[in-house]
Amino acid sequence: MTVAAELAESWMPIFYLPDKAGEVWGEAVAAGLAKRDPVLGPLDVIAHAPLAIGDDVAGLREHSRPQLALYIGGMGARGRNFYNDLARRFGYEAEAKAIQDAYLDGRKAEAEALVPAELVELTALIGPEGYVRERLAAFRESGVTTLNVTPLAPTHEARVRLIEQVRALAD
Numbered sequence: 001m002t003v004a005a006e007l008a009e010s011w012m013p014i015f016y017l018p019d020k021a022g023e024v025w026g027e028a029v030a031a032g033l034a035k036r037d038p039v040l041g042p043l044d045v046i047a048h049a050p051l052a053i054g055d056d057v058a059g060l061r062e063h064s065r066p067q068l069a070l071y072i073g074g075m076g077a078r079g080r081n082f083y084n085d086l087a088r089r090f091g092y093e094a095e096a097k098a099i100q101d102a103y104l105d106g107r108k109a110e111a112e113a114l115v116p117a118e119l120v121e122l123t124a125l126i127g128p129e130g131y132v133r134e135r136l137a138a139f140r141e142s143g144v145t146t147l148n149v150t151p152l153a154p155t156h157e158a159r160v161r162l163i164e165q166v167r168a169l170a171d
Contacts, residue, residue: 001025005032010044010146014083015068015123017090018047018135018142024089029143044145049135051149052126053165060152061120068119069111072096073103092116125149125166133169140170 004011005028013025033043052060071083078100087096095116103111125132139147147170151162 001028002032005029005043006035007032007040008043009040010046012046012048012148014048014071015086015090015119016047016049016139016144017119017122018138018144019122020090021142024086042145045143046146046148047139047144048148048150049123049125049139050152051124051132051162051166052152053129053132053162053169055128057126057152061117061124061126063152064120064124065112065115066108068115068123069099069103069108072115073099073101073111074108078104087119090119092119095119126152129165129169132166136166136170 001011001013011029013021017024029043036043050060050064072081072087073084075081075083081100084096084100087099095114099111099114102108102114121127122135125135127135136147147166149163149166151159151166153159153162
């Protein structure tokens with residue numbers, strides 16, 4: 001991360017959790033930015049989040065569980081999994097171990113169920129307008145400069161409406 005902050009045009013951390021960004025990456029980002037050549041301009045911090053806005057969309061958060069379980073539990077070996085380490089740094093030590101144990105033992109559905117609801121919720125922009133507005137502010141305050149959203153809607157038109165809606169909430 002230090003090298004990205006020093007030399008790259010942008011940085012796209014996986015499973016961006018704005019509430020923990022400073023604690024997890026702050027020191028490394030600051031060290032890289034301290035050495036950054038001003039000619040490069042500011043570092044573009046790109047975060048990804050699934051997006052759904054409405055009063056009855058919380059169930060859509062479940063779409064993130066399989067990917068989170070795969071990365072936290074199945075990418076790498078026990079003791080050598082960057083994503084598992086990241087979940088631990090986010091404060092989910094016991095959960096990360098349990099997810100990895102279940103995933104590597106072939107119990108993928110169990111691993112998915114073990115992904116903390118809070119992690120699923122806080123890495124997404126899924127919920128009522130007020131909630132999404134609050135999360136947008138959290139992403140912005142944590143240093144995100146570009147937000148890459150995946151609108152969860154059944155049609156192209158509905159996805160475009162979600163992007164327009166989130167843009168209005170971000171202004």
